Amino acid sequence: MSRRIVIADPLKFAADGARLSGVVPVAELSRLAGVVVDTVGAVSYELVGESGLGRSPALRFSASVVLQLCCQRCLEALEWPLARESVLQLVRPGTPIPDEELENDEADVIEAVPDMDVLALVEDELLLAVPLAPRHESCDPPRPLGGADKESPFAALAKLRKDSRAH
Numbered sequence: 001m002s003r004r005i006v007i008a009d010p011l012k013f014a015a016d017g018a019r020l021s022g023v024v025p026v027a028e029l030s031r032l033a034g035v036v037v038d039t040v041g042a043v044s045y046e047l048v049g050e051s052g053l054g055r056s057p058a059l060r061f062s063a064s065v066v067l068q069l070c071c072q073r074c075l076e077a078l079e080w081p082l083a084r085e086s087v088l089q090l091v092r093p094g095t096p097i098p099d100e101e102l103e104n105d106e107a108d109v110i111e112a113v114p115d116m117d118v119l120a121l122v123e124d125e126l127l128l129a130v131p132l133a134p135r136h137e138s139c140d141p142p143r144p145l146g147g148a149d150k151e152s153p154f155a156a157l158a159k160l161r162k163d164s165r166a167h
């Protein structure tokens with residue numbers, strides 16, 4: 001259950017241009033599992049080390065998954081394909097992160113801690129991409145409890161208007 005996948009030395013991983021990829025079931029990622037209505041499916045992820053000419057060491061991150069989110073309008077399950085790509089710039093642990101880096105949307109800065117927890121990173125990155133209020137493209141809100149009436153509220157309103165006009 002609690003598999004642990006680590007990058008022993010992230011700076012070396014970047015320098016070597018190493019590559020790590022895998023698949024992890026949504027059910028094994030507890031924080032991600034907490035935002036779905038069903039934990040079916042699995043995350044495919046890949047990390048590629050980068051440290052080209054004049055570039056600071058970085059990890060190029062990509063992951064994709066189809067999540068079962070809860071539609072905020074009809075409250076039914078909603079299949080949500082999620083993909084995220086990002087560049088994670090590595091700094092030595094304890095290095096203060098310059099303000100301009102924090103404002104740079106193109107790259108996130110993370111500490112190159114030894115034995116970096118890959119699945120925690122995958123989860124952190126995907127949680128950033130989960131929408132706050134996902135909705136089907138077209139669906140109806142649930143009927144109020146006890147409302148056996150098949151009429152929509154709009155039809156009822158129109159009828160009310162017509163009746164009041166008749167008087």
Ligand SMILES: [Zn+2]
Nearest residue numbers: 071074136139
């Ligand atoms: Zn819906």
